[in-house]
Each structure stands twice: as structure tokens, then as C-alpha cells.
Amino acid sequence: MFLDKMEKFLDNLTPMDLMRSEKMTFVQLIIPAESAHRAISYLGELGLLQFRDLNADKSPFQRTFVNQVKRCAEMSRKLRFFKDQINKAGIMSSSHTALQPEIDLEDLEIQLAEHEHELIEMNSNSDKLRQSYNELLEFKIVLQKACGFLVSSHGRAIPDERELQENVYSNDFVETTSLLEQEIRPGPSNPSGLRFISGIICKSKLLRFERMLFRATRGNMLFNQAPADDQIMDPVSAEMIEKTVFVVFFSGEQARTKILKICEAFGANCYPVPEDISKQRQITREVSSRLTDLEATLDAGLRHRNKALASVGEHLSDWMNMVRREKAVYDTLNMLNFDVTKKCLVGEGWCPIFAKTQIQEALQRATFDSSSQVGIICHPMDAVESPPTYFRTNSFTSPYQEIVDAYGVARYQEANPAVYTTIIFPFLFAVMFGDWGHGICLLLGALILIARESKLSTQKLGSFMEMLFGGRYVLLLMSLFSIYCGLIYNEFFSVPFHIFGESAYRCRDNTCRDAHTIGLVKVRDPYPFGVDPKWRGSRSELAFLNSMKMKMSILLGVVHMNLGIILSYFNARFFGNSLDIRYQFVPQMIFLNSLFGYLSLLIVVKWCTGSQADLYHVMIYMFLSPTDNLGDNELFWGQRPLQIVLLLLALIAAPWMLFPKPFILKKIHTERFQGRSYGMLNTSEMDLEEPDSARQHHHEEFNFSELGSLRTFYCFL
Template identity: 35%
Template sequence: SGSMVFRSEEMCLAQLFLQSGSEYDCISELGELGLVEFRDLNPSVSSFQRRFVSEIKRCEEMERILGKAAPGMCHVLTPGYAYCQNNRQVSDDCVLQSGPPELLLEQLQRLEMELSEVARNKEKLQRNLLELTEYTHMLKITRAFIHSRSRVSFSLFVSGLIQRVKVEAFERMLWRVCKGYTILSYAEVDENLADLDTGEISKSVVFLISFWGDQIGQKVQKICDCYHCHLYPHPENDEERADVLDSLKTRIQDLNNVLHRTEDYLRQVLQKASESAYTWVVQVKKMKAIYHILNLCSFDVTNKCLIAEVWCPVSDLANLRGALEEGSRKGDATVPSFVNRIPSTDTPPTLLRTNKFTSGFQSIVEAYGVGDYREVSPAPYTIITFPFLFAVMFGDLGHGLVMSLFALWMVLTEKTQKKKRSSNEIWATFFSGRYIILMMGLFSVYTGLIYNDCFSKSLNIFGSGWSVKAMFTNQQNKTLQNNALLMLDPNVSGVFSGPYPFGIDPIWNLAVNRLSFLNSYKMKMSVIIGVIHMTFGVVLSVFNHLHFRQKYNVYVLFLPELLFLLCLFGYLVFMILYKWLAFGARDSSQAPSILIHFINMFVMQGKDITPLYPGQTGLQIFLVLVALLSVPVLLLGKPLYLYWLYRGGKGLRRRRVSESSVFLFDLADVVLHQAIHTIEYCLGCISNTASYLRLWALSLAHAQLSEVLWAMVMRLGFNITDRMGVVFLVPVFGLFATLTVSILLVMEGLSAFLHRDQKRFVSGTSITCYCFTLNCFYKLSVS
């Protein structure tokens, strides 16, 4: 219903009786609808002792298999391949028609065995190919070593390959151990080869060691083993060397062919598996989630029925029954599952339905606390107040337009951006708040038109209401030349024809006293907006009191709060508006200071100061007394009333209070809570009224930064009047645009966003209702 937008859903506690054999299908149907939040009926049982632990382990085993195979599947996929994740025509049907976990596990285990076997064969082939390649390089390089030693006779040779970084240490070790009875020759291989054990690509060196005697040979063999050398047999003559090289060439060609066929087969297996990978991932995630929910349930005394307790919106009870019926039908249960609504004294969780537009604003509200159950939700009002108060600080037509266009681009391309699923957290934050940014940009355009501010310049759309000609027609040229500054007097006939139709008159952009005028205007506007905002929050609390049937809170809480706020700060707003209306241009010099009057209002002085209106002193004393008297009423009204109801009230009222669980009355506890609330409210009214001046402060900072940026950057390009000025203006404008986006739009925008005061008059002490849903798993990716 429409009222659910402004108040959380009415919840009820329901008991589900899930028949054995259909419990999985029933929970699956409930997860597809996302209607209920399950309660844990086994809080004292550890996670490892619950009923469906083995099923969860099975799901984790399937996750492990998919995680192991995912890199290979992502590697073989081509950009044009119709991946099931992007081809949503078949994905939903595949996921919903999930079979038993045992069949899926068996299928994935077969896939893992096949992939493991192919991977082992591929690794073995690659190792053999690498050994043959190394042997070939060794035979080609050592041929030159043998020819250079043709005059020396040696009995034995040891040849092989070693990593380039180990050669120097290897050579020193041979010399020291063998005492010079060896000759070492080595040369670097041109091709980078992979290590047989680690697989790292590195430079290798072919070596040939000539030595005498078996004892020296044993030492050489041990040293080679110590340095992980790859040793290969050395032929005795050139004819044998040539035969071995021919044999190696043939074997390398055969191995390359076999390896290519193995890789093709592996690619086919992975590509076929990738067609179902998205479905498998979602199915496994759903299974695991469903079994986690089933672990929250308890069994009845006959062990034939699962019992679950859920929080469910009252309006969705019919859908809950329909989901159980559908689950029983899919599970072929002989006895259908059913739901039974049960009474409960526990406070239900807060459920506020949102969509893609309102979810961002609801998140902002919940950042300050989740509203109590059935409490008025401030989120619908925040949709307007949040971007508007931001725009008061960020009022610039140009900057607001840029922000709006950026947000509009994100909104129009949201489907494409969601498919990309960027891992950049900063971009994800901006994208999730695209509607908030859009609203902030549109409101900034509105306030920029009111401030008549566009990149620190004013727009003269309707023509200024001030006339310079009427002021200085009768002045001599000498007067105009000798005075750098001249003042326009609105009391002179024809100088001021009337206010600007919309916003601030553009002539103020040229005025020297522009800053003092705008500061006064924005400061008073901030106070007015702040008091209205706080008053609106106090008025919202009335709806909570009436909804919870606590009518006495209207008299002992709402009225004292409202009187305290309006008698002090509401009166301040009245003085601001009265001064604007009562004093014009002719008598502006006689207008008294509101600040002095407001201070004198509290110290009960000011008889010698000119009053704003007749009877001001008496009214101010009356308002101060009402505000002061409302504090003890706010402090003691509710505790004394509840104490009177508990001790000596009428029986009807006592029964009503006892039904609302206030029968166990503790006066000290109630007084303590009310004292905290009173202090927080009274100090909060004062501090928040002052803190709303940040609307003026941030607006001033933004305007000054914008003006400095224009004067220090863009004006440099406009000052060059020759033909080269056009060429110079291009990089100047690029620098201006970059600084505008980085400093004014991003940094100053975030600053205004953070300084936006969120004053809400709700409790914010509840917990959010997290409904069990399976829809989130459709956004998963295999990788």
C-alpha cells in the first residue's frame, strides 16, 4: 500500500512446518521470492554439529573444483563467445532446474579428474620437450668445445646445463674440490628456457667438464647434483652426435604435435565446461545458502518435519503460503508444508521496501541508525531535503549542470555499467549513488539560478533592476573620473525599478559590497531553513506518538519540544522576516540589529534600544518564560505521568499500560532516560541551529573558490588580445576544466556532502530485516 513508503512494513512471526523430502524445494521457493527472515532455532548448537553439515561440505567441495577450473575456463573464452553469464536467455531456466547436489558433485568430480589427467599429461609432455630442447642445445654448443681440445686426451666428460646466476659459484666449487684436475668450458644459450622444476623462465648455460679418474668424476657428479644441473650423456664422436641430433629433431616434432593435440583437447573440455559454468556457480551458491538456512531449523518430536520460524510482512502471508505449496508440489511431498502465525512479544525487525531510486537515500538514513519498528521513515522526505540542503551549499548553475549530466549519463547507461561489474570501489560508490548525484545536480542548478551564479559569473537574463544612468546623469565628468567607487542610491528616482524577477540581481556581481550583502542573505536563509527543517522533524514525531497509541506523549513531549524550539529560534526567524518586510531602502539606516535584540532577549535588557515593533519587550519576556517552563515539563512530565498511571491511575489506563509492557515500572530508569533526552534535545536545538550556518559557510567557500579559479586561470587566457590568444586559450580552458572538476566538483562536492547535517527525530535503535533471497546469486561471475 501507499502508506508503506512512509512507515516500515507490519511484520508478524510465523512458524513453518516443512515436510521431510520437500524442505529443500520450499526454502528454494522462499529464497526466490525474498519474503522472510529466518530465526536461528539452534543457537546453542555449533556450526559443525548441525544437521546439514555434510551437505554444506559437499557444496564447498564443489566450490573448490569450480574455483580451480575457473582460470582455465576464463583463459580459453574468446570475446565473441556466447558465454552463459551474458546470455541470460538460458541462464535463469538452467539455474531454476537444478538437480540433486550428489549428481552435480559427481559431474564436477568427473570434470576435475579429466582436467587433472589432461593437465598431468600436458605437464609431462612439456617436461620431455624441454629436456629434449636442452639436450639439443647442449650437443650443438659442446661440439665447439671438443674441437678446441682435440690435442688433449681425456678419459671422461660430464656435460649439461646450469642457470646463468650459478655459474661463478659452480666454477669456484669445481676448482676448490677437484684441485685443478678438471677443465670447465661453458657458453650461454641464446634462447630463454624454463626451469624443469620451478617453471621459471631464465638464462641457461651449457657446460662441458673434462676430468681424469673415477674419484674426480664422483666429486664432479656430486657438485652437479648440488647445483641442480641438468646432465645429459655426451656422444663419443661426431657421427654419434649427428645421429643423436637427428633423432632429437624427430622426437621434438612428434612431441610438439602431441602437445598441440593435448592443448586442443583441453581447450575443448574447458570450453564445454564454461557453457555450464555460470549455472554451476549459481546452483552451488544457492545450495549452500539453502542448507545454511535449513541448519537454522529444528526437528519436531517425530523427526519427520522441519520447523522454522520467520519474520514475514503481514501483506505477504498469502505469497508465503503459495511458495510453500509450490515447494511441496516440486518435492512430491505426500503431506504439504504449511505456515502458522504465532504471537510474539519480541520487537520485529524493521523492513522498508526500496527500489533503485530510493535505496540510496535509505542507505543515507540508515547510516545514522535504523528506525524503530513501524516508526515514521524519514527516507521519503530525505529525497528532497538532502539534495536541497546540499544544493544550498553547492549553488552554482554551471557546476550543477556538469554534475547533472554526469549523473544522467550513469542513469542512462546503468544496464551497460552493471554488466561490466567494475572492481573499482570508488567508481562503484559513485555509480550506486547515481540518483542521489542526479538530484543534487538538479537542485544545484535551481539554487544556482537563485544565487545567479554560473562559474562565479552572473547571468543577465531579465535585465537588471538597477540603473546607473539614472544615478549619474546629473553628475559632472570630474566626479566620475576622480572617484574609483560610486554608490547607487535606491532612494534616487529611477535608480531602482524593482527586484529581479528570479534570483539575485546580476549587478551585485560587479558591486564591491557584494560579499557583505550575500553573506547577510545566506546567513539568515540558513537559519530559516534550519529552523524549518528541525520543526518538521519534531512534527513528524506526532505521527509516531499517535500510531503507537501514546497520546500522552503529544502533551508531555511534543508540545514542550515545539514550544522550546519556536519560542526561541522560531522567534528569531520571525524577527528576520519582520525586518525584511518592515524596513525598506529609505529607512534601512534606522533598522536595528537582530543579533543585539536576540541577545538582549535572554538577558532581559534592551530598554534603551529602538524596538523592532511595539510591545516587543513584553512578548520576548513571555517567550523566554514559556521556553524555560517547557524544559521542566519535558524533563518531568512523562516520568510523573507514567508514575501516576502505575500507582494511582484508573484501572483501564493501568491495564493499557501493562499491555504495552510498562507494568514493571522503574521511576529512576524513566527519569534518567528522560533527562538524557531533555539535555540532548535542548542542547541539540542550540547547536544544530548554529551548525546550520554551515550552509552559508560552505556556500561562501564554494563561491570564493570558483571566483579565484576564474580570476587566476581563465582571465589569463582572456587578457591576451592578439591572434595568439585563441591558441593560448585552449590549454588555459583545459586547465580550468580540470581544476573545476577536481577541486570544485569532487573535493568541494564531497565536503558539502559530508557537512550536510542529518537531524532526524526518530529513535534509530532498531535492526534491519534481512530477508533470505537467492536473487543476488544471479549477478555472480565464474571468475
């Protein structure tokens, strides 16, 4: 299956298409007004034309199609509102959207307005019903709890004045929530003039509330409390809140006014509780009956609201895509010039040369579908600025192209590094990963993503899963290379195995007691493939494995850097830039291979000869004492004079690649600028019509930082 997909991917891509960016051409479009929308929509689906903004000097509010963009933005807001409501309701949107006939933007706008008005009205009614339900529920709880403080053998139990000095405090407190405006009539009074106020408050604010009452009445009150049996939903946050019922006994109208103000400040809801037991029972029955009716009404409203949200959710994805597409079309139309007299739009942009036929077909289809009497004109033009870079990619090569573009986009017609990245990136990952057990796990995950490609491509994935799915072929190659390198390292979940026969070493004695301290004895030919499993746990394990992996990393790094410099040579040769070849490619190759290339040679020679030379010592004293005798560190005849020659070449190459090129370019830039200044009198009409941005580009000051040492070292690395 994978090979079939690869063959399909590479059918339309030649080696030259992969190596360099597509050749671009600058075109001008003259589009009649009646077919402009369809033309831009079809070109957007094609994705092979990059428009240039011809109205860059205008603000977004001065452009032709600003009203349509505003309408699309408003519809996007409504769709986001629907999406938030669906998520809050916990409704799972179906991955398969329902079939719906094609609708235009105006009809969709009307539908969205109707759905929004209906949903807002349902939310408002639901909030009012929820508020009434909460008030009745609190009233019922207050009736049940407060009556216990009032009932006595005579039907009422108003405390005497001595009890007003006793108070009880609790410990929890937080900030207030909403306020409830309730008209409270004075409670009945006894001959001594005592009254009471009953209500309910959040449990977290009870301590501060009680302290404030005590201080406001100077202790002339009695505070009774009881926890509510049921939690009450907050209509704003939809969270369940614990509340406490309280009854405050006091004396005097002035104390009543203070207590009511404190209740209002703390968000405590006060409810009148009659002292007569029969009235209490009657009110409790009425409240319970109304609560039952409200519960039924709330459930019916919730079902109706969820049904409306579900019907919206069936088409939400299609609507969002449609609005997003329409907004992109009008944003593109705002980049075109509108000719009022000829009733047409004029646009300019870049497209690949191979796509001209497809663009012409799309424009003809737009003319036919819009029933326009005038066709769309598309003709090439000359451009001053450099064309944009465009690489043809597919689902296999696009993740590698994104990795390369994250570091920098190649200039127009430069060699594409992503071609080499398709192999180098997964292989270098495997060199670091190097475990065929983990590689098999990674391979299974990649195969699952590839097998379910058609299904997952139509679903909306999270950011992490979308990244994994987009790089499924990268994971596939990474896993295959990891298995290969893991076999070389002989590591299966960090455990060595005798996969390719017995080890070439054995212990010095039969007990293997001192195998990890004294060492092993070689008894047969080397292990046929990969690292011998006996190295694991031996006294030479770290020295051998670290040395092998470090030296292998140096060799791979040097090869990688040489590849980058060679690519710069082919770029310079393609553009006919002999300056880059003489003052960039040649000194960089000399500098790199005189030092690191020589180190790679020493590593290979040491591997082949089994020498015990210290390469650290060789490289350090190559700079500190190049004329000294190498002694035991000499790997081959003539090594010392070769080191002196390479050191001199490196010293010459460093200033060679840093200094000549910037000054030569500075001289060329100055000569061209002076020549243009003296030739202004002979400027043609076409030159005078050159855009201001292009003329400013020509007259930019020369910047050494772009072409000096920083850019050179960047190209070198």
C-alpha cells in the same frame, strides 16, 4: 519514460504504506518432509517471510541438513576453482547463458566432479609438458652458448691452471626459485685433470652464485657466462624469466661435489655438454626436433583446455546461482525443528499481514508440485518479542531506504524517514553542488543508466558500477535539483551567464577600470531570477555569496531538525506514549526554536529589511549580556525582552529534556519488576512455557545510557 516508471512504482503503494512499516504477524508452519524443500524454495523466491532459528542452541554440525550444506559448500569451492581458471585463461564468459535443461543437485554434483577431475588432469599434464619443454629449451640454449667456450682449433679449449685464477662478476641478484634434479656425469679431463660443468641460472642470482663458487673452491676455478637469447617461462608464476648460461672449469673430484651442491642450492640447472663438435650438432638437432613436437603438443592441450573451460563458462553463472540458492534453502531448513514421529518440519517466522495470501498460494503450489498427500499448515501465533521492521520498497525507493538504514533502522511501526529522504537528500546535495553545467552532465549519466536498465540489470557489474546503477534514480533527482540550484547560483561550470536578461548593475565609469575596487552602481530592477552575474569578480563577491549560502544552510538545517522532532511527535502519538511528548518533544521544540529558530527569524528579517545588523554580535551577546542595549543591531521593536524570554526558555528546556524521562522510566521499570516477582506464584502454564530469551529480556537491568542524555540528544539531532 521516467514518469511511466514512477507511476508503475507507486501503483501498489499507498501513503500509509510509505509512512510506516508494514504490520507484521507471527506464523507457525507445519511442513511435511516431502514438500519442505519446495516450500522453502518458493518462500525464498517470494521473500516475504523471515524465519526464526529454532535450533539456536545447536552447533552447525548437529543440525538436520548439515550434509547437504557441506555438499553445497564443496560445489561452491569447485565453481570458484572453475571461475579462477577461466579468469587466468583470459576467456570472456558470455553474458547470455546457454540453454540447459533443468538438473537437480545430485546431477550437478556429478557434472562438477567430472569437470574438476578433467581440468585437474589437464593442468597436471600441461605442467609436466611445460617442465619438459623448459628443460629442453634450457638444454638447447646451454648447447649453443657453452660450445663457444669449448671449441678451438683442436675441437676443444680446456684452460690451463693459470686461467683458473681469473673470474668475472655481475651485479644483479634475487632469491632462488625451484630446483632441478639432474644427474651430471663428469666432463672429460685433460692430462692436468681439469673438468667443467655447464648449466643455466636466473640472471638475478648470478652474482651471489659466482661469489659462492669462488669461496667454495678458494679461487681455483674459471667462471664463464653468456646471456640466454630467449626468456623462459616459470611454470609456477607464468612469468618470463631472464637466464644466463655458465661454464665452470675446475680441478678435482672434491671441487666437483661442492660445485654441484651449490648449483642445487641456487636452483641452477646443469646439463652435460659433449666436447666433440659432431656430437654437439647431433644433440642440438635432436633437442630442436623434440622441442617442435612439444610445442605442438602444448598448443593442442591449451586449445583443448580452453574449449573445456569455455563450455563450463557457458553455464557457470547458472550453476553458481543454483548452488547459492540450494545452500540458502538448506540453511533455512536447518532453522526448523524436525519432528521424526510425524515426519514433518515445524518453523516459525514473521511476515507482513498483506502477504499472508501470497504465502498461502506459494505453500499450496509447493504441496501440488511435490505431490504431497498432506497439505502445509500455516496459522498465526502470539509472540513475546517485538516484530521486525519491514518497509516495502522498489527500485526507486530502495536506495533511499538503504541510506536511512545505514544510520539506523526504525522501530516497528515507526514513521519511515526514507519517505522524506527521497526529496531532502537530493535537494541538500544540490544546495552544495549548485552548478547547472555539472548538473546536465550528471543528468545525462543518469538517463543512460535508466535507458539501459533492462540490459544492465542482467549483467554482473563491478562494485562501483553496481552502486551507481542501484542509485540511478537518486542521481536523476540529484541532477535535476542541481540544475535548479545552479540556475539560482547562476553558475555554469563555475562561470556566470546572463541567462535572464541584463545585469541590474553597471560600472561607475565607462572603462570599468575600478569596477572591482570601488564598486558598481544599480541602474535597473533586480535580476529576475538567481544571482546577478555582476557579483562575480566584484569586491563584494565573497561577502555576498558566502553570507547568502551560509544563511541559507542555517535555514535549511533548522527546518530539517524541526521535521525530525515533529516526526518523533507523530511516533509518540501513534504509540500512545505521552511521556515522550511531554518530556522529549515539547522541550526539544522549545530549545531548538528558542536559539536556532530565533536565529532563522533574524536572518529572514534582515533579508526583508536590508538591515546592517551583525547577527554574530546579536547571538553572542544574547548569552553574555542579555540585558544590554542592542543599539544598531536591533532589527525590530521588542527584540531585547524577546531574547531574554527565549534564553530563559532554553535554560529551562535543557534539564527538562535530560533528566525527568530517565528517572520516570526507572521507577516504572522497578515497579513492574517487583510486581512480576511477587506474582510468580500465580504464573500460568503459558507464562512458564515462555522462551528463556523472552524472560531474560523482561528481567534486564535498566540502562540509563539508553534513555538518558545520549538518546535524547540523538533524537534531538
